[in-house]
Amino acid sequence: MNDTAVIDMEDLRATVAEVLDIDEDLLTDEAHFTEDLDVDSLMALGVMVVLEKKYEVKLREEELKDITSLRRVHDLLAEKIRK
Numbered sequence: 496m497n498d499t500a501v502i503d504m505e506d507l508r509a510t511v512a513e514v515l516d517i518d519e520d521l522l523t524d525e526a527h528f529t530e531d532l533d534v535d536s537l538m539a540l541g542v543m544v545v546l547e548k549k550y551e552v553k554l555r556e557e558e559l560k561d562i563t564s565l566r567r568v569h570d571l572l573a574e575k576i577r578k
Contacts (some may be wrong), residue, residue, distance in 0.1 A: 502572050502573055504565070507568065508565055511565060511568065514538075514541055524564065524566045525565075526564060528562065528563055552572060
């Protein structure tokens, strides 16, 4: 991806919902993955792997703890793509 890449929130929502096997309507921007959606660490790792491939970024293991909501995922990916 290049510097002009923009992450489409709805596309990101669809991707994450598919990986987590949940309805997109449940995946609001601020829904907390573990508290609201019962996402465990293995599911979060699965999301991370799919997003790394899709957006051609490398996420560090310690960044996994930052993947707590769709908004946080979006912000983290946007930061990575800008670099």
